[in-house]
């Protein structure tokens with residue numbers, strides 16, 4: 037994994053990261069737009085992690101800590117770079133961040149039909165909590 041560099045995202049690359057998610061991420065999120073990612077970086081400049089290999093973006097993850105819980109979002113790896121440890125490197129960096137901040141447990145939203153995602157998270161030691169369902173409401 038030594039050829040993978042993990043760094044934090046910068047505002048100038050937000051359009052490129054949105055393009056990256058369009059081709060590499062699973063599904064879409066309500067915050068997948070320039071305003072959403074700009075707000076994330078402004079609120080927590082260290083939350084959006086980018087993996088680079090040979091100077092190109094190979095993957096991303098959002099490691100969000102709100103002072104209470106540790107949430108992982110937008111784990112995505114370039115389809116040409118998969119199964120080469122990029123997601124594992126991103127997750128290791130995200131978990132290190134959480135631990136440094138005093139986080140006690142990390143969680144990820146995983147679509148039930150996302151078999152690839154389920155395989156990855158299971159292999160990384162994450163387990164579904166079937167007794168919980170996310171309740172949500174879009175805000176004005």
Ligand SMILES: CC(C)(COP(=O)(O)OP(=O)(O)OC[C@H]1O[C@@H](n2cnc3c(N)ncnc32)[C@H](O)[C@@H]1OP(=O)(O)O)[C@@H](O)C(=O)NCCC(=O)NCCS
Pocket residue numbers: 060061062111112113114117118119120121122123124125144145146147150152153155156157159160
């Ligand atoms: C899921 C995803 C992030 C994995 O990225 P990756 O860089 O290929 O993963 P890694 O190479 O770090 O794999 C780590 C481990 O995950 C598991 N894994 C990853 N891809 C797998 C696959 N296709 N089948 C089975 N297990 C897999 C394995 O345990 C693997 O370890 P190994 O290669 O030593 O066997 C990538 O496939 C992806 O971007 N998918 C689309 C977006 C997505 O679904 N994101 C998750 C949202 S919840």
